[in-house]
Amino acid sequence: DIQMTQSPSSLSASIGDRVTITCRAGQSIDNYLNWYQQKPGKAPKLLISDASNLQGGVPSRFSGSASGTDFFTLTISSLQAEDFAIYYCQQSYTIPTFGQGTKLEIK
Amino acid sequence: EVQLVESGGGLVQPGGSLRLSCATSGFTFSNYGLGWVRQAPGKGLEWVSTFSTRTYYADSVKGRFTISRDSSKNTLSLQLNNLRAEDTAVYYCARYQNTVTSIFDYWGQGTLVTVSS
Numbered sequence: 131d132i133q134m135t136q137s138p139s140s141l142s143a144s145i146g147d148r149v150t151i152t153c154r155a156g157q158s159i160d161n162y163l164n165w166y167q168q169k170p171g172k173a174p175k176l177l178i179s180d181a182s183n184l185q186g187g188v189p190s191r192f193s194g195s196a197s198g199t200d201f202f203t204l205t206i207s208s209l210q211a212e213d214f215a216i217y218y219c220q221q222s223y224t225i226p227t228f229g230q231g232t233k234l235e236i237k
Numbered sequence: 238e239v240q241l242v243e244s245g246g247g248l249v250q251p252g253g254s255l256r257l258s259c260a261t262s263g264f265t266f267s268n269y270g271l272g273w274v275r276q277a278p279g280k281g282l283e284w285v286s287t288f289s290t291r292t293y294y295a296d297s298v299k300g301r302f303t304i305s306r307d308s309s310k311n312t313l314s315l316q317l318n319n320l321r322a323e324d325t326a327v328y329y330c331a332r333y334q335n336t337v338t339s340i341f342d343y344w345g346q347g348t349l350v351t352v353s354s
Contacts, residue, residue, distance in 0.1 A: 164340050164341075176334075176340065176341060220282070220339075222339040222340050225295075228283065229281075231281045
């Protein structure tokens, strides 16, 4: 199985901040990397697929990028109140595996 | 509107069995892969099983869980046997964005399975 490592595990930020969450794959996964947002008591929501493909209805302040084929970044350009949640990366190169999650909290 | 609705969770003793169901609507069932993802209390997401062009299982459940789908009822099922305490989790049914690529674009609300004596 491909291990996915997110950083940081938790993050405190303020409304309006620019936030970056990273995800490193244990091997090359091309661009088969997806990002999900999960709020308490709710199912995960797909934000970005294939490293940088923003899903319909997802605000444009969210973006994804890749550096090479094993290092990926989720950026929120200007945090809004509704963005405080847990974010997961997931590879779809092989049998799916998720990162451990990054909890984004209000400072 | 795409909908996935899980049912069948509950409290079961170690070694027991449970059958989860996921009723789907709003899309052509046969055109998409479907899977189960679980989340233990306070923990992260763990993929469990997929039914796309074939079936796949996580090593942690292989030989104990069986995934199936009924195209006549647009329903995905997961039979859970020989349950262990570590199987306690919310089980989500999720749709693949296409037939084979494991991008989970729609999720159900989840059903809680608790394994305890």
